[in-house]
Amino acid sequence: MIIRLFSLLQGLEQAPDDIDKRMKDALQSDCTRYAPGIEIICVRVAKSTILEIIRQRYEQIKEERTKALIAIEKQRVAEKEPETLKKIVIFDAEKKSFVSKIIMEQKLKEKESARRPHQIDNEMNFSWLIKEAEANKLKLTPQYLEFGFIEGTTNKTKIYFGKR
Template sequence: MKDALQGDCTRYAPGIEIISVRVTKPKIPESIRRNFEQMEEERTKVLIAIEKQRVVEKEAETNKKMAISEAEKVANVSKILMEQKLMEKDSVRKQQEIENQIYLAQEKSFADADFYRLLKEAEANKLKLTPQFLELKFIEAIADNTKIFFGEKIPNMFLDQRLLGNFLQQLSRNVSEEEKSTI
């Protein structure tokens, strides 16, 4: 304080030299002192309230950041799980497609083989379809019949006369052709 006063005196009133400064403690009346202390208490309470508010705001901001971080983490995990499920489904789908292609190729091969077999059987049957073969089958069918009836009217009931007539005509032609070929 002495230096501050001396600086001002040297500038504004040269020649004055301050040797010492004495400060006495003033006597403050009790009402003013109480009023001052109350004001200081109020100011301290306000500062404490402001600091508490800042702390609460910082805690809320921290909680908000933590919640956002946790939500992002959950979203990322969910996204990864969803991608994993999609990849699994895609893998199963591709595997099913391959199995379907294998099954289709196998069934096509079986169908082609069956068609070829039936085609060859039809060709063989066409070659076998001769009057002699038909005659043999007719005789075998008659011979397989376990019941044989004799008489004039019974063949009318069991055999179609056209078949029997055609068969007998064919038989007589074959016999006559054989006789001509032997002569």
């Protein structure tokens, strides 16, 4: 019965207006069950007065508890702050690395595209030189060499007309 009254009194914060009725009903149901014939007519619970010293002490304890909770939260925040800063620094470094990688790839592609026309020109010139070398190789016949000799000597020969 005491446990039941205690659980009834714990609900006072929720509905203090009907405490008298709730107390009477709880007592009557227990009396009906355990002591038949007893009838509860009326119950009146007077509001208790708390001494000012006890109230102040209670408020002081409550305030200290709140301050302790605030200190604990500040400590948690202080512990998490370096971790958060570390994550921010890592994120920034990864972002810079990623941007740098993209810029380097872009520069590489630009150089590759600038090098490509020169490479094509070189390949064309090389191809032309190879064909010219093959053509010159085909020219190296005894008849062509004799023709070159005759042509060379006629170009250097000077013919004078007149008295001298």
